[in-house]
Amino acid sequence: MQNGYLLVANNKAFLREFGKRAPKGLKTTWEDVPKEHLPVTLIDNGDFSSAAVNHSQREFEVFTALNPGDTRPKTIYFVPIEVLLLATPGLDELLKK
Numbered sequence: 001m002q003n004g005y006l007l008v009a010n011n012k013a014f015l016r017e018f019g020k021r022a023p024k025g026l027k028t029t030w031e032d033v034p035k036e037h038l039p040v041t042l043i044d045n046g047d048f049s050s051a052a053v054n055h056s057q058r059e060f061e062v063f064t065a066l067n068p069g070d071t072r073p074k075t076i077y078f079v080p081i082e083v084l085l086l087a088t089p090g091l092d093e094l095l096k097k
Helices: 011-018 058-065 081-087 090-097
Strands: 035-046 050-053 075-080
Touching: 011 035, 011 050, 011 075, 035 058, 035 081, 058 075, 075 081, 081 090
Parallel strands: none
Antiparallel strands: 035 050, 035 075
C-alpha cells in the first residue's frame, strides 16, 4: 500500500463506529488531532466513498485543502492509530517515514 486508504467493507460504518467526527470540520488543523489518533478524510465520490488515512501533516493538508475545482463533500474523523493499523495495510511503513 502506498496511498494510505482505509480498506474495509464500509468506510462510513467503520468511521462511525471507531472514529470521532472532527468538531471543526474542514477548518480542522493538524494541531487539533488528538494524541494517538490520525485524521481520516471521508470523501463522497457520488457512487462510492473513499477514506484517506492522513498519516502526515502534508497528507492531511492535501486532502483538506480548499480547492475550488473539488466540490466533493468531505468529512474528517479522528481514529485511534491502533485501530487504523488493523484496517490500513502498509500504514505502519508510512508512519516510519
